[in-house]
Amino acid sequence: MTSAPAILRRRPRVCIIGGGIVGASAALFLAMGGAEVTLFERDRIGAHASGVNFGGVRRHARPAGDLPLSLRAHRIWHRLPELVGHHCDLATPGHLKLAETEDQMAVLEAWLPVGLQAGLDVRLLGRADLARRFPWLGGNVAGGSFCAGDGFANPRLVALAMARAAERHGAAIHESCRVRDMTPRAGGWQLDPEGRPPIEVDQVILATGAWPLGPDPLPDFRVGAPQMFVTEPVPLLHMPVLGLISGAIYLRQSQRGNLIFGGGQGSIAPDGRRSRPDPAGFSRTPALLQRLLPGRANAAIIRSWTGIEAHLPDGLPMLGPSPSAEGVFHAWGFCGHGFQTGPGVGEVLAELILTGQTATDLSAFDPARFATVPRRAPAPPGPDMESLT
Amino acid sequence: MTRPDPLPAAVIGAGPAGLRAAQRLVAAGLRPILLDEAAEPGGQIYRRPPPALAALRGPAALYGADAGRALALARMFETIRGHVDYRPQTLVWNAARVAGGAFLLQLRGADGVDADLRVRAVVLATGAMDRVVPVPGWTRPGVFSLGGAQVILKAQAHLIGRRPVFAGSGPLLYLVAWQYAKAGARPAAVIDAASLGAKMRAAPAMLARPRLLLRGARMALDLRRMGVPVIEGALAERIEQRGDGLVLHWRAGSRSGLVDCDAVGMGHGLKPERQLADLLGCPVVFDPRSGQWHSTTDAAGRSPVSGVYLAGDMVRINGAHCAEAAGEMAAGALLRDLGLARVSAPRRALLRLALARAATFRRGLEQAFALPPAAIRDMPDDTIVCRCEGVSAGDLRRAIDLWGPADLNRLKAVTRCGMGRCQGRLCGATAGALMAAEAGLPPDAPGPLRGQAPVKPLPLPIFPKGAA
Numbered sequence: 036m037t038s039a040p041a042i043l044r045r046r047p048r049v050c051i052i053g054g055g056i057v058g059a060s061a062a063l064f065l066a067m068g069g070a071e072v073t074l075f076e077r078d079r080i081g082a083h084a085s086g087v088n089f090g091g092v093r094r095h096a097r098p099a100g101d102l103p104l105s106l107r108a109h110r111i112w113h114r115l116p117e118l119v120g121h122h123c124d125l126a127t128p129g130h131l132k133l134a135e136t137e138d139q140m141a142v143l144e145a146w147l148p149v150g151l152q153a154g155l156d157v158r159l160l161g162r163a164d165l166a167r168r169f170p171w172l173g174g175n176v177a178g179g180s181f182c183a184g185d186g187f188a189n190p191r192l193v194a195l196a197m198a199r200a201a202e203r204h205g206a207a208i209h210e211s212c213r214v215r216d217m218t219p220r221a222g223g224w225q226l227d228p229e230g231r232p233p234i235e236v237d238q239v240i241l242a243t244g245a246w247p248l249g250p251d252p253l254p255d256f257r258v259g260a261p262q263m264f265v266t267e268p269v270p271l272l273h274m275p276v277l278g279l280i281s282g283a284i285y286l287r288q289s290q291r292g293n294l295i296f297g298g299g300q301g302s303i304a305p306d307g308r309r310s311r312p313d314p315a316g317f318s319r320t321p322a323l324l325q326r327l328l329p330g331r332a333n334a335a336i337i338r339s340w341t342g343i344e345a346h347l348p349d350g351l352p353m354l355g356p357s358p359s360a361e362g363v364f365h366a367w368g369f370c371g372h373g374f375q376t377g378p379g380v381g382e383v384l385a386e387l388i389l390t391g392q393t394a395t396d397l398s399a400f401d402p403a404r405f406a407t408v409p410r411r412a413p414a415p416p417g418p419d420m421e422s423l424t
Numbered sequence: 425m426t427r428p429d430p431l432p433a434a435v436i437g438a439g440p441a442g443l444r445a446a447q448r449l450v451a452a453g454l455r456p457i458l459l460d461e462a463a464e465p466g467g468q469i470y471r472r473p474p475p476a477l478a479a480l481r482g483p484a485a486l487y488g489a490d491a492g493r494a495l496a497l498a499r500m501f502e503t504i505r506g507h508v509d510y511r512p513q514t515l516v517w518n519a520a521r522v523a524g525g526a527f528l529l530q531l532r533g534a535d536g537v538d539a540d541l542r543v544r545a546v547v548l549a550t551g552a553m554d555r556v557v558p559v560p561g562w563t564r565p566g567v568f569s570l571g572g573a574q575v576i577l578k579a580q581a582h583l584i585g586r587r588p589v590f591a592g593s594g595p596l597l598y599l600v601a602w603q604y605a606k607a608g609a610r611p612a613a614v615i616d617a618a619s620l621g622a623k624m625r626a627a628p629a630m631l632a633r634p635r636l637l638l639r640g641a642r643m644a645l646d647l648r649r650m651g652v653p654v655i656e657g658a659l660a661e662r663i664e665q666r667g668d669g670l671v672l673h674w675r676a677g678s679r680s681g682l683v684d685c686d687a688v689g690m691g692h693g694l695k696p697e698r699q700l701a702d703l704l705g706c707p708v709v710f711d712p713r714s715g716q717w718h719s720t721t722d723a724a725g726r727s728p729v730s731g732v733y734l735a736g737d738m739v740r741i742n743g744a745h746c747a748e749a750a751g752e753m754a755a756g757a758l759l760r761d762l763g764l765a766r767v768s769a770p771r772r773a774l775l776r777l778a779l780a781r782a783a784t785f786r787r788g789l790e791q792a793f794a795l796p797p798a799a800i801r802d803m804p805d806d807t808i809v810c811r812c813e814g815v816s817a818g819d820l821r822r823a824i825d826l827w828g829p830a831d832l833n834r835l836k837a838v839t840r841c842g843m844g845r846c847q848g849r850l851c852g853a854t855a856g857a858l859m860a861a862e863a864g865l866p867p868d869a870p871g872p873l874r875g876q877a878p879v880k881p882l883p884l885p886i887f888p889k890g891a892a
Contacts, residue, residue: 079830079834086837210830267844314528314540317877317878324884335881336881337843337847337878338878
């Protein structure tokens with residue numbers, strides 16, 4: 036047991052900075068738990084990576100340290116109708132990770148016991164298994180790993196649905212409102228939002244995605260802008276969500292039939308807040324898609340987009356209490372795989388704040404785990420395992 | 425002789441604005457690249473039939489009173505053709521600013537092969553398309569946009585029907601009805617959203633181009649003389665199937681009626697084709713008179729993005745005559761900015777005068793043919809607004825209610841309106857106006873849709889044949 040749980044003189048006052056899926060789910064679970072919640076979002080709810088990511092709801096092939104949180108989040112995904120009044124297009128056709136080389140296959144073999152230990156329905160598939168189960172699949176694939184129960188949801192809806200539900204539970208959500216400054220006050224923090232009066236709160240959650248702020252020195256991190264494409268609807272292939280283990284391409288088919296695929300990195304504008312696809316990506320990534328789905332019928336690409344993500348050196352987010360500042364919680368830098376865990380992050384933060392503890396092992400995300408160094412200019416990111424899923 | 429240029433200038437669009445821009449650049453000794461989606465130059469206004477049909481209807485039949493201008497433009501182009509890197513049937517599907525102040529254009533050529541092109545300056549003369557305000561039944565077979573009806577006549581020598589109804593507003597309404605009557609159709613009615621009063625009130629402004637005003641009035645008179653019922657101040661309410669034909673219901677205040685027909689051509693004026701300008705970062709401003717978002721330029725057509733010049737209907741719907749002047753002017757600005765040539769003062773004054781007259785006339789048109797608020801406000805819930813994704817006015821209203829009114833991009837995100845093949849080119853303006861009306865917001869509050877590449881669908885042979 037940690038310090039006196041907030042069984043309280045009054046409701047805890049919590050301010051959340053950032054209205055992505057993390058901030059919105061924290062607002063929801065805190066408001067449901069009785070906290071007085073104020074959320075400030077500089078742009079719109081879900082305007083950045085939370086709203087434009089690939090939409091993968093995947094426990095498969097996650098780092099072991101990420102799994103407890105991911106498993107917890109998975110249960111919440113299935114409770115969305117009851118929690119937010121909308122299923123957010125959740126579908127669970129399974130997730131298929133493909134290896135192109137024997138070395139990559141070894142990575143999947145090494146993960147298998149991790150997944151089985153976590154209770155996942157995961158199995159390895161050889162070349163012949165793949166050909167039998169997914170006859171449309173092309174490419175020079177050595178084998179794969181299939182995880183039942185994983186899938187995708189509609190990223191455009193989730194953060195927004197959670198924010199609206201939080202409002203119904205009494206949270207105050209302010210969009211287009213930047214927090215200029217936060218300063219310590221006796222037993223809490225004062226925040227200074229643009230165009231609104233300052234507010235005093237007991238706790239602050241830094242759910243700022245790729246734009247960290249707050250009292251702690253920043254660890255070394257880089258930003259990237261994974262890019263995605265979508266085709267017009269084509270007949271349903273009844274495919275799982277799939278991706279190459281190299282991260283060069285990942286793919287799913289929406290219930291409407293659109294093929295949504297990502298791969299490669301776009302470029303980020305000098306202001307760090309806008310990004311756009313790399314023109315060369317329009318030939319590179321679709322060429323990879325052609326290898327995975329060989330055929331001659333046309334499917335037109337109708338749109339492309341990017342979102343901005345922060346990556347920490349170990350590929351895991353900054354999540355937990357600040358090492359230096361009382362009442363401050365980090366919840367940012369989700370390294371391209373925060374969409375699935377997002378709902379779990381909110382629930383865990385609410386537990387931490389309302390009860391002083393959580394049953395979920397967050398040790399891998401400890402914000403104190405890095406020797407902090409001054410932030411350097413963002414470097415171009417390397418390939419990721421299914422960025423933004 | 426034209427000199428080779430390692431980093432050339434590009435003109436996108438070979439309509440009146442683009443052709444005059446290319447001519448001006450050639451006159452200064454450049455060899456511009458002229459990129460156009462169509463197989464032949466002329467743009468939508470002077471669209472040519474394929475060679476096999478060209479003999480059937482000559483320029484006089486195709487372009488009426490504009491035949492002289494169409495011919496002059498075509499003849500001019502033959503004189504510069506050898507000095508222009510002309511690439512017809514080429515779609516520019518992406519445009520981006522790249523290092524060194526240059527621009528990258530991504531093309532899909534006639535052969536289906538993609539190419540990247542680097543240029544140092546670009547004149548966008550991408551024209552306009554129909555603004556269609558949906559009514560229940562507008563997606564039925566037999567219903568066309570006014571511009572589409574005109575293209576079928578001009579390029580294919582076909583009619584959308586023998587007894588078509590033309591509904592909507594704007595000069596194109598009367599022009600297309602008149603062209604159909606001349607081509608042998610018997611239009612069943614013209615349903616004009618503009619009232620006679622509104623047109624009378626706007627007449628003084630339209631006197632800025634008296635010949636054009638007179639021509640419009642004469643076409644309306646001709647139609648009445650040919651026995652075509654013209655109902656003014658009336659909105660199309662819905663289009664239904666009846667037997668092999670269609671029936672269009674209209675309402676004018678307390679009066680209402682229906683017209684039996686075999687086809688419908690509908691449209692409320694034109695909207696600028698701004699997508700490439702958006703991708704290049706050209707800012708936009710909302711004009712309450714046109715009810716649309718427009719790219720901003722200075723008087724010569726310079727956009728605030730250095731190296732990008734905008735001309736013709738893609739900026740403001742001033743029509744083909746004015747587009748010629750605007751194209752020449754924008755190319756002149758480009759030449760001056762690159763230090764290559766100066767336009768003589770008298771020439772510049774002449775072009776400016778033409779543009780000023782056109783702007784006055786256009787304001788008159790916008791006043792006379794303003795979209796009645798009822799067309800959006802009273803749109804029935806079962807009206808399909810986004811036909812690509814099947815999103816109805818009721819879906820949009822429910823989404824605004826459920827998620828809160830914020831902006832058009834969010835409405836798109838939660839409803840899919842504008843996420844289909846046309847990427848909101850057709851439905852974006854209607855959805856924005858509907859959001860403003862529904863939520864009691866100012867008309868500019870929903871904002872424009874964000875542009876994303878590709879600006880038109882980019883076919884790829886990626887789908888497994890025989891799948892599913």
